[in-house]
Structure formats: C-alpha cells, structure tokens
Amino acid sequence: MDYRNNILKDIENAEKIYIAGHINPDGDAVGSVLALALYFVRLGKKPCVLLENIPERFKFFYGTQLWYNGDYDDIAPDIFFAVDCGDKKRLGKAGEIFDRSKMTYCIDHHATNTGFADIDIINAKASSASEIVYELLKENGFDAEKDIEIAADIYAGIVFDTGGFRHNCTGRRTHEIAGALVEGGVDTSTIHSRVLFEHTLPQAKLFGAALNNMKHKDGVSYTSLTTKEIEGCGCTSEDLDGIVDFLLNLDVSDCAVLVTQRSENTAKASVRSKQFPIADIIVALGGGGHKLAAGVTCEGSADAVADMIVKKIIEGKNNG
Ligand code: 5GP
Numbered sequence: 015m016d017y018r019n020n021i022l023k024d025i026e027n028a029e030k031i032y033i034a035g036h037i038n039p040d041g042d043a044v045g046s047v048l049a050l051a052l053y054f055v056r057l058g059k060k061p062c063v064l065l066e067n068i069p070e071r072f073k074f075f076y077g078t079q080l081w082y083n084g085d086y087d088d089i090a091p092d093i094f095f096a097v098d099c100g101d102k103k104r105l106g107k108a109g110e111i112f113d114r115s116k117m118t119y120c121i122d123h124h125a126t127n128t129g130f131a132d133i134d135i136i137n138a139k140a141s142s143a144s145e146i147v148y149e150l151l152k153e154n155g156f157d158a159e160k161d162i163e164i165a166a167d168i169y170a171g172i173v174f175d176t177g178g179f180r181h182n183c184t185g186r187r188t189h190e191i192a193g194a195l196v197e198g199g200v201d202t203s204t205i206h207s208r209v210l211f212e213h214t215l216p217q218a219k220l221f222g223a224a225l226n227n228m229k230h231k232d233g234v235s236y237t238s239l240t241t242k243e244i245e246g247c248g249c250t251s252e253d254l255d256g257i258v259d260f261l262l263n264l265d266v267s268d269c270a271v272l273v274t275q276r277s278e279n280t281a282k283a284s285v286r287s288k289q290f291p292i293a294d295i296i297v298a299l300g301g302g303g304h305k306l307a308a309g310v311t312c313e314g315s316a317d318a319v320a321d322m323i324v325k326k327i328i329e330g331k332n333n334g
C-alpha cells in the first residue's frame with residue numbers, strides 16, 4: 015500500500031491537533047495514538063491525545079503526558095486524527111470533537127472500515143494501527159527506530175494486536191518493522207510481558223469466574239460475566255484481556271465468545287475464530303473488527319447476548 019499523504023503539509027499550519035483512539039482503548043489504540051502524538055511533538059507541535067482512559071497496564075507507554083482529560087465542550091480542532099477506529103461510533107465522546115474539526119483523518123487497519131474522515135488511510139492488511147503509523151512516519155522521512163520512545167510505543171502496539179506475532183494479521187512486513195525497532199533498542203521482553211502476560215490477582219479471579227461459567231456448543235466455547243461478577247472479583251471491563259483468547263485456544267474450539275455486561279441492559283461481545291469468518295455476523299449486529307476477531311455491543315443481558323451470538327455463529331458455520 016502507498017502511504018503517501020500530505021500530513022506534513024496539513025499539520026504545518028495547524029495549531030489545534032487532536033489524536034483519538036477507540037473507546038475501551040487497547041494496546042494498539044494507545045500505542046498508535048501516542049506514537050503519532052510524539053511524532054508531532056518532534057515536529058514542534060503541541061498535539062492533544064483523546065482517549066477515554068489509559069488502562070493501568072499501558073501507563074508505561076511513552077507520551078501519556080499528552081493525554082487530555084479535560085472538558086470536551088469547547089474543543090474545535092484544526093485537524094483531527096481518528097486512529098485504530100473501525101467506525102465513527104468507536105470514537106465515543108470524541109466523536110463530537112471529530113464533527114467540529116476543520117479537517118479529519120482516519121488511520122486504521124480494520125477490514126470493516128468503510129472510511130468516515132476527509133482523508134482515509136486504511137490498510138486492512140496491516141497488523142495494527144501501530145504498523146501503519148510506522149509506515150506513515152517512514153513515508154514522511156522519519157525513522158521511528160531512531161526515536162526510542164516512539165519505537166517502543168509502536169512495538170508495543172504491534173505486539174498487542176498480533177498477540178505477540180501469532181495472529182494471522184502478522185505479515186512479513188510486520189516482522190521487518192519489528193526487526194528495525196529491535197535494532198533501535200526497544201526492550202522486547204519487558205514489552206511482551208507487560209502487554210500480554212502480566213495479570214493482577216483480581217484478574218486471575220475473574221479468569222476463574224469466566225471459566226466457571228464457560229459453555230461449549232458445536233465448536234463454540236463461550237462465557238458471560240455480569241457486572242456483579244466482574245466487580246465481585248475487584249475488576250472492571252479493563253481486566254478482560256486474555257479470556258476470550260484462552261477459550262479459542264482450547265482444542266475443542268473453532269470459535270470463542272466472551273460477553274460482559276456493561277450497563278443495565280447492554281452487553282459487549284468479543285468474538286474470536288480460528289478459521290470461520292465472523293466479521294459479517296458481527297457487522298450485521300452493528301459491530302465490527304476483523305475476519306477472525308470482532309466485537310459488538312448489544313442490548314440485553316450478557317447471557318442472552320451470548321446465546322444469540324453463539325446461535326448465529328453455529329448457523330453460519332453449518333451453512334458455510
Ligand atoms: P475486542 O473483542 O477485543 O473488543 O475487539 C476485537 C476487534 O474488533 C478489535 O479490532 C476491535 O477494534 C474491534 N471491535 C470491537 N468492538 C467493536 C465495535 O463495537 N465496533 C467496531 N466497529 N469494532 C469493534
């Protein structure tokens with residue numbers, strides 16, 4: 015993909031530069047947004063980062079001081095970058111600011127992204143938004159590997175979204191970029207541990223609750239958690255990483271579903287698959303993602319949403 019663009023020209027005269035990632039930010043959203051923001055800092059700009067929150071385990075990323083946690087009401091950017099967002103809804107509250115921006119960019123790698131900004135830089139073949147940010151900087155003559163902070167954020171984002179270079183989104187180019195970043199000096203073992211493997215004691219308890227509730231039907235392993243169960247373990251919705259992947263990795267699983275209650279009558283589903291493409295089913299429900307990893311928020315109890323999605327997946331697998 016040709017990443018040539020006019021970013022340098024577009025930000026040259028911009029003062030109010032805002033960069034946002036998706037709600038419930040994951041490692042790729044935080045890494046890509048902060049890497050892009052730090053790049054603009056290196057160019058002498060003062061960008062603001064809009065993220066719903068920065069989960070505790072990603073606080074070690076570089077550039078978190080650029081996070082803006084104030085009032086959104088009076089912000090009207092000269093330029094707005096939506097990063098790692100498959101659709102506008104995924105911006106959450108930052109969507110209001112997007113609408114008030116003079117110019118908008120979307121930088122994303124979700125196959126389900128149809129483009130919602132003035133300028134869309136979308137590459138569904140890229141492993142992660144962080145990988146695209148690396149390429150964008152390169153196109154603009156900036157070697158991320160020579161800046162240890164930007165290099166570490168990009169590496170961490172890639173490690174998160176590829177599950178440590180395991181998922182099928184990992185390509186030759188992903189490894190080449192990782193190689194360059196390693197040569198630049200990123201601390202690979204610390205990043206892998208912190209982004210993928212370190213868990214808290216409450217998370218371990220929640221893992222237990224999720225496995226306790228697990229069901230299995232026609233190659234689909236699934237589980238759901240109520241707010242009470244999540245809070246009872248001392249956790250929040252930030253503490254769910256790894257559960258759905260564990261379910262998928264079971265030898266009996268073709269697909270895996272984790273549904274967690276998010277409010278009185280809404281539940282968020284995380285869906286994973288080894289082969290059967292699940293994106294269409296999830297897009298039809300109003301969500302999005304990739305062929306083998308997608309998510310959606312639906313109305314209903316966690317249990318009911320899980321049953322509904324599992325039914326659709328089984329129907330799809332039987333018809334496919
Ligand atoms: P997760 O299940 O980990 O939240 O998300 C899996 C993938 O689907 C990620 O790439 C994520 O960005 C995407 N995704 C999750 N929830 C939604 C959603 O509600 N809408 C869209 N468009 N994408 C989602």
Ligand code: MN
Nearest residue numbers: 042098143175
């Ligand atoms: Mn991503």
